[in-house]
Amino acid sequence: MAHTVLVYSTATCPYCIRLKQFLAENNIAYENFDVGADRAKADEMVKKSGQLGVPVIEIDGRIIVGFDRPRIKEALGLP
Amino acid sequence: MRCPQQRSMTKIYDLIIIGAGPAGITAAVYAARKRMDFCVISKDIGGQAAWSGNVENYTGYQFVTGPELAAKFEEHLRRYQIDLKEEQEVVSLKRRDKGVMAVRTDKAQYEARSVIIASGKRSKELGVPGEKEFKNRGVTYCATCDGPLFGGKDVAIVGGGNSALDAALQMTRIARRVYLINSFPQITGDAVMRDKIMAAPNVIVMNDARVLAITGDSFVNGLAIGHGGQENKIEVQGVFIEIGLVPNSGFAEEIVANDFGEVKVDCKNRTNIPGIFAAGDVTNVPEKQIIIAAGEGAKACLSAFRYLAQQK
Numbered sequence A: 001m002a003h004t005v006l007v008y009s010t011a012t013c014p015y016c017i018r019l020k021q022f023l024a025e026n027n028i029a030y031e032n033f034d035v036g037a038d039r040a041k042a043d044e045m046v047k048k049s050g051q052l053g054v055p056v057i058e059i060d061g062r063i064i065v066g067f068d069r070p071r072i073k074e075a076l077g078l079p
Numbered sequence B: 001m002r003c004p005q006q007r008s009m010t011k012i013y014d015l016i017i018i019g020a021g022p023a024g025i026t027a028a029v030y031a032a033r034k035r036m037d038f039c040v041i042s043k044d045i046g047g048q049a050a051w052s053g054n055v056e057n058y059t060g061y062q063f064v065t066g067p068e069l070a071a072k073f074e075e076h077l078r079r080y081q082i083d084l085k086e087e088q089e090v091v092s093l094k095r096r097d098k099g100v101m102a103v104r105t106d107k108a109q110y111e112a113r114s115v116i117i118a119s120g121k122r123s124k125e126l127g128v129p130g131e132k133e134f135k136n137r138g139v140t141y142c143a144t145c146d147g148p149l150f151g152g153k154d155v156a157i158v159g160g161g162n163s164a165l166d167a168a169l170q171m172t173r174i175a176r177r178v179y180l181i182n183s184f185p186q187i188t189g190d191a192v193m194r195d196k197i198m199a200a201p202n203v204i205v206m207n208d209a210r211v212l213a214i215t216g217d218s219f220v221n222g223l224a225i226g227h228g229g230q231e232n233k234i235e236v237q238g239v240f241i242e243i244g245l246v247p248n249s250g251f252a253e254e255i256v257a258n259d260f261g262e263v264k265v266d267c268k269n270r271t272n273i274p275g276i277f278a279a280g281d282v283t284n285v286p287e288k289q290i291i292i293a294a295g296e297g298a299k300a301c302l303s304a305f306r307y308l309a310q311q312k
Helices: A016-023 A039-049 A067-075 B005-007 B024-031 B047-051 B068-077 B143-150 B162-172 B192-200 B290-311
Strands: A005-007 A031-034 A056-061 A062-065 B012-018 B038-042 B083-086 B090-095 B103-104 B109-117 B121-123 B154-158 B176-182 B203-206 B209-216 B220-226 B228-235 B238-241 B245-247 B276-278
Touching: A005 A016, A005 A039, A005 B228, A016 B068, A016 B143, A031 A039, A039 A056, A039 A062, A056 A067, A062 A067, B005 B121, B012 B024, B012 B103, B012 B290, B024 B038, B024 B047, B024 B068, B024 B090, B024 B109, B024 B290, B047 B068, B109 B290, B143 B162, B143 B238, B162 B176, B162 B192, B162 B238, B176 B209, B176 B220, B192 B203, B220 B238, B276 B290
Parallel strands: A005 A031, B012 B038, B012 B109, B038 B083, B109 B276, B154 B176, B154 B238, B176 B203
Antiparallel strands: A005 A056, A056 A062, B090 B103, B103 B109, B121 B245, B209 B220, B220 B228
């Protein structure tokens, strides 16, 4: 099943890079927002996650803060 | 309690490497090339190198960012079939009988005939009211990660050493105003960086200043600062804490450390316990540098290899 995946990240953050690598390795399509450059998306991330740290990933409407691999896997239905 | 049968089932590795920063990864590359039977246990990969800004002193790279260099390290590591136990935190390291070491993590227990402690250091906390409450709500320990979120805002960098100056320099290009809150009478970081900071138009340096509290409602809105016997309040939306590092050596209770908690090693990376070696920033080796940590990791692995050869 295709998931709707949004990633809020900054260009330099190592965990953002790791998160994107992880999604690519698992062939998960996602839309990335660079919240360092896009102020509106930064505000959206703060509103959705209630905090100011990156990365934030939204999977089918569910918000996960940080590169929390077990929770991300569970949300994506990965083994 | 584990029954004897279960214990005998436990695999005994030649070597367990604790940590996957520059020291641990280099040790792992050497161990793989020596065809040792080993595993690497780590919370993450890249260690502090992954959090560094620009790296201009790693030979062969005239300029590379911390995350890029860490990615290169990881790529090198993954070239080999390595038994990598990621997202596990070591909670204890104990010497058992017959030269076997027991490594317990938050998830499992492992055994090996030798161990390399390469668990690095972590950011030191300031220990003031508001710090914990506002973590990720304006308080951060990683300017490289969260810095870009503070575009056009006012921020404070707490500290006066190189990591604070590095964070301040990064933020001069992003934030509107950057306060550098330094508890010492003078900035202690490199002269080159200090000069760049002094030349930046949007930096306000406060020496001899102590953070008393971090304030806010949902997010950080200011700092209470003790300065010249008075208490001042400044308005900031971000607080970057860069006051140094503490070694991740708490799990190694039987290992002798110095007053700073750094594991004491000799020139062959040996600790006080035969078979337990250490490398990188967690040790008392002078100068905490990526290139030094990598070199020490190589040395520690070769020492462990020789130690095991002598045991057989």
